[in-house]
Amino acid sequence: MKSFIGVGTGNAKNAVQEATRGLDSPEAIIFIAPFDIMGEVAALLKEQYPQTPSIGTIGTKLVNGQVSDKNVSVLGLFSDAKIRCGVIEHISECPVTSIREVEKKIAEVSAGREDTVCIEYCTGEEEKLVTTFTSCLEKKGIQLAGGTVFGVPEGEEPVVAYNGKLYKNACVYAIIKNTTGRVKVYKENIYKKQPSNIHHFATKVDTSRKALIELDGKPAAEVYSRELEIPKEKIVDNVLKNPMGRAVGEEVFISSMMSMEPNGALVNYKRINKNDCIYFLALGDYQEIERETREQIKGDMRQVSLVLSIDCIYRYLLYDGEGYFTTYAKDMASLGNHMGVVGGGEQYNNQHVNQTMVCAVFE
Incomplete structure (x- = not known):
């Protein structure tokens, strides 16, 4: 063409x-x-x-x-x-x-x-x-x-x-x-699932704000912080290394964190729906x-x-x-x-x- x-x-x-x-x-x-x-x-x-x-x-x-x-x-x-x-x-x-x-x-x-x-x-x-x-x-x-x-x-x-x-x-x-x-x-996608392959489920969301409020019944920021050993106040800054991923079948679609709210909700650029399966991803060998x-x-x-x-x-x-x-x-x-x-x-x-x-x- x-x-x-x-x-x-x-x-x-x-x-x-x-x-x-x-x-x-x-x-x-x-x-x-x-x-x-x-x-x-x-x-x-x-x-x-x-x-x-x-x-x-x-x-x-x-x-x-x-x-x-x-x-x-x-x-x-x-x-x-x-x-x-x-x-x-x-x-x-x-x-x-x-x-x-x-x-x-x-x-x-x-x-x-x-x-x-x-x-x-x-x-x-x-x-x-x-x-x-x-x-x-x-x-x-x-x-x-x-x-x-x-x-x-x-x-x-x-x-x-x-x-x-x-x-x-x-x-x-x-x-x-x-x-x-x-x-x-x-x-x-230059990000991969962690070797541990741990997954979570979105149990509370606000789709109008693209906010992930809870994972597995707990504040989303708390779950992220505990699993990756990242202080809550540094979660958003860590987006280039460990964004979140929404699993759809065998594929994972990235949802980037934009901000964190006082209640531990993570507001994202991609909407996450209730019951979505979520992984915390790791940067791969992008080259x-x-x-x-x-x-x-x-x-x-x-x-x-x-x-x-x-x-x-x-x-x-x-x-x-x-x-x-x-x-x-x-x-x-x-x-x-x-x-x-x-x-x-x-x-x-x-x-x-x-x-x-x-x-x-x-x-």
Whole structure:
């Protein structure tokens, strides 16, 4: 599948001119821009390509081995892909009302089970969105890879872009069918269960606040502190080493701690439901795990034409602190044409996750 990735710097006008130099007649555009020029970039792209649908998000970018939080990155897709873009507004209220529109766009691309993916970027309300998309995508065998906006200045509201306009409290998406080969979504978890394999059950939660109040009938912070021998006041600071994981069958989906309340409740970025099976995870050999992921992708795909990825901000902080993030970005680019973004949360098929990398890989 043919793709174009361009990067531009400077003010919005200069950045768009530079990033789109050589981009002719795209079928769709996906872009990433800094928050302060996001609106201008969206409008300029719509002016330059008035017949081309576009979606955009903000955040730190990984583009073919380079990392930046200041430039503008533009991905152009062409006629060997069938694409429909859309926006779901008012996601904090009832995104399920958009199901019919999503299903219509799926039908328009004649989606297949191994050649179609949904890429989405949202401002929040991830669990509601995943439920909405799952009801549309699963029956067609369409995979999902998405990310939550991150990088919004304090006091500002997160935004995403669709067809030249900015939207708050929204999700933008692209249904992409690859007509030249397959597409597959991957989830990479660099955290593992502890050797002890101890598990707990969520016995009291407040899903509206994503608060885990009790595990096994005891304050969640108390259980975490005792098992890992971490003082309660350092639990949140320990999130890069020992996040929590929600078990679903044989898979574990990470839920990152955000804060601790006086009663010992742990407020998280991913919702934990009552009776969920919870593990306290340990950081694995992330460089080896990264290598294994790349080898799996190479083994699955005859030839990689494009990789679209979303990395959690906590992975960025961990890797950046270890001086590894630039190496990681270059390793991802070794797979093929690559554009990624650092987000505040990740969506993978029917799950919202934290501290994870998800990516869509096109043949």
